[in-house]
Amino acid sequence: MTAERTKKLINAPEDLISEAIAGMVSAHPEILTKRGETSRAVVACDGPRDGKVAVVVGGGSGHEPAFAGYVGRGLADAAAVGNVFASPSPEQILDAARAVDGGAGVLFLYGNYTGDVMNFDMAAEELEAAGSPARSVAVTDDVASAPNDRKQERRGIAGDFFVFKIAGAAAEAGRDLDGCLAAARAANAATASMGVALTACSMPQTGKPNFEIGAGEMEIGMGLHGEPGMRRGPLETADAVTDELFAPVADALQLARGDRVAALVNGLGATGLLELYVIQRRLAQLLDENGVSVHRTWVGEYATSLEMAGASVTLLKLDDDLTRLLDAPCRAPALSVGSDIPKAEGTLTRRNRDTRTETQAVDRSALATDGPITPETFRAMVRAAAAAIRDQRDWLSELDGVIGDGDHGVTMDIGWSAVLSALDSATPDETITGTNRRMAKAFLDAVGASSGPLYASAMTAAAAAVSDRLNLDAGATVAWLRGMRDGIISRGGAAPGDKTMLDAWLPAVDHAESALAEGRDALACLAAARDGARSGRDDTAQMESRRGRSKKLGARSVGHVDPGAASTHVILAAMYTAAETGLR
Template sequence: MDQVTKTKKLINAPDDIIDELIEGMVGAHSDILCVDGPTGRAIVAVDGPRDGKVGIVVGGGSGHEPAFAGYVGRGLADAAAVGNVFASPSPAHIEDAARAADGGAGILMLYGNYTGDVMNFTMAAEELVQEGIAVRHVAVCDDVASAPVERRSERRGIAGDFFVFKIAGAAADLGEPLVRVEALARAANDATFSMGVALSPCSLPQTGKPNFVIDDEDMEIGMGLHGEPGIRRQKLAPADEVTDELVDAILKEAELVSGDKVAVLVNGLGATSQIELYILFRRVKQRLDALDVTIHASWVGEYATSLEMAGASVTLLKLDQTLQGLLDHPCRTPALVVGELEKSGVTASRSRRSVHSVAKVAVVKDQPRDLITEGDVTPAVFKAMMHNVGVQVIAEKEWLSELDGVIGDGDHGMTMEIGWKAVQHALEEAPDDETIESMCKRMAKAFLDAVGASSGPLYATAFLRAGTAVGNRLNLDGAAMAEWLSAACQGIQDRGRANPGDKTMIDAWVPAVQEALKEAANGGSALEVLVAAQNGGEAGMNATAPMKSRRGRSAKLGERSVGHIDPGAASTFVTLRAMREALDKAMT
């Protein structure tokens, strides 16, 4: 049996890496950065946010440093929400960042176009709007390899964040109103084009294993920033040939003509030497010189990494007079300094905004009501069922991550472990007389706050919908158990907008619910309903293998996603199996 290669990292406990990253980063740049908000995941510019200025909030998963918090500072982003490794920040993290950045003129949120980021930032925006804060958001989609031009809105964001953040931050710093700042960010997004190449894999700190495999003599053209497979794997070629392929794809869309001006970013993915990056830039400049296109500004180095992945990306920003002026506007952040800033005394205005961060939301207890008591699933049994889901998911985390490593970014098992550990902890704090509906609300908050990513909003919505569906019951019988499952499934569909056949967790949830409802209609008990759901979920999970993915990060793979079980469908099966096992045990 082949021995699995283990990677080496200078870390302490894997569970502490984000807290220690933030502590180290803020400590190293205490003149620029501070932490605000109760979650401890919002990094804020010391002299950035101020009254009357649009607040710029950026964010995304860790592992891409210096993105995203490295671009927080005067003249650029006012705050960054810091997610777990390769996972979107949660709505709570984003809300902390937005409240800290709020100067009364509205908030513009900027993030990469990934399912988890879109869902979490959208949920945060909905909450902030209810608080009276005007919010707009722009998902950066610069990766030309990830979708054809006619579906540009589906493209993922990679190193192009660098330019879009810079333009938006400058516009806000100059006092432009929210609508104008958003429009300029979108103009920069439309004018930014990127493509990358990977030579070796990265590895998550929690697993210590490569996320994917690239043979020593191969490279992956068009690979994503999380290690998502690109458009083609081929033999390693000389630097000029590789650069030409990346530049050709970019020039095909940028439509540059003689006399145009551009900004260029040659970005290392984490383990690529400066020698290699300058060799790539050399060829980029040769190609642009041949077109009589002027490089107005250039950056060569690590600006949006993928842990220790070897490889690089090339990004071009096509400039007009407005974008050029904003690109040149001064800023000072840990990762980017442009020009010289004028001294200002803006830090005093932070006292007004900090009120947002400490505000408490009043908790209203449910009023006493008559609840239906028939059924084998009591609140105590339900709590045991949910605890066992956590136990089983954690036990299967390596399998789930391996499945995700083939068609995603390899973190699904780790993400589910984080979420279910948070659920287990939250349920331990639940009072003995808490109803199933209240437990579901508790679980939703715990999962969402701990995880972010795409799983956070999906599972949180599932728990909330499921709890509401059985809000009139103390105990669950077969029909109520089927109703709980059906509402959970519908919540996931509504939040994620996935349908059967898209190769997602829905492909396991839908047949599970169908079988559960059939059993309930025949008068089946809660245990019989869960047996039926488990069988349906297992069949649905296995049926995802021959499917071509149409949703999420793996949708970019096309035919290359065929032949692999969807990790979300696999964790759904594990969930249903664990629920059934715990109920079976409780009844024997």
């Protein structure tokens, strides 16, 4: 019996983000415009100007109105919009930053997720290299995701709302980059959240729930992407749930009598105001009972999770400076404070900081030609890998839904589809190194998330590892595999046993190196890599996750295969099969 697909009012899934951005810009033409070659930078019409710190926010789609809904005068100057539940790519982030860079520096704000950190870091590195100072604050408000003594490891959820507001007001007030950074850090330190989920959400590409939850169950501490929370149990009353959400938030902020807060009761996508106001009623009672005064309250949908039913409670513990910045006027699609906000004075000088370089010509006569894997054969192997990822997309996403956010298969398919399109532009005489560099750029431009920087770094390192070769022999094939592994390590910093894609790449390379030491040919080395990846994939089922979103699961991640390790085997198995077909 085929499982029923979830219903969504969309056209083609691959057009969803561009169409949604177009709809948002057309709904708010006096506030928003779109800039940049990637078409993923939403920019404020009024506000960005020379001499003002540029505030750039961003993250994956599916959390609307976050993140582009917080672009406007007195708030963020621009937002970089990623795919559903996936970070924007560095180029998308750079489009947003370049469009609003007024020469006083750029402040990046985003949720504390591995993919966002890597992609925004890469964008910041490029801005710095081009002469624009860049600083970042990763929002860490989700108290369910790490204890108080490890706050820096926490996820960012609805607390983005307050951090964005405070940083935007600081920039609008004319504070310099260090001042804006300090204000954002202060807001982040004073913000805590916790959420509850009642139903699953579903990715537009798969139409299947990201996880399973019983009709009478709830998940306390659920993340914004469907990551499992602290516990699952029977559905309780609104008051009991609010009590359970409030207690750890109050503890994290060390609330005491006489303190003053701002409150946010946030719906996750499918919970109406009727229920949210019931939660707000109990939250107000709890704050009053604890002697805590409420300066401002917002109730509604401000950071959602597609169509997930549930809610979160966020508190910002106020001091005088945070209060002033919170009350400062702003105007954006998702948040307006104050009624009188004059048009910004000054102009913005357009700065072209694109530092991409053209591909250099290669002297093919200097390259080693021995070896059976020619550039044409290698490109056939790449096409086979892309086809295999497409074929296994839903399975990989299902694996990810168990311990992550359910988008791994979708994200990998987007990246490898971009690689396929890039190969169409390759000339017949392009070297394997040139093809790898082409692949790296295409993958990184198309995919944010963690897999974008990881695979782009892997492909770049692999390109360098075989730059003296036209064809690959056994040694060069293993060098290419080793380059892929090393690039992943250098960018992601994972270690063996962390339950990541590296746990498949490590044995893949080890097996290939053993085959090479035994004098085996290139095809046999590829077969060994495939088999090593398969064993590594299977071994991850018994590992406890120590990195990425699934890290928060602890022992609950044991018994489930890591999706990144699974996709590694899919890629290497397909590349081996294509090579075998081409060489025999």
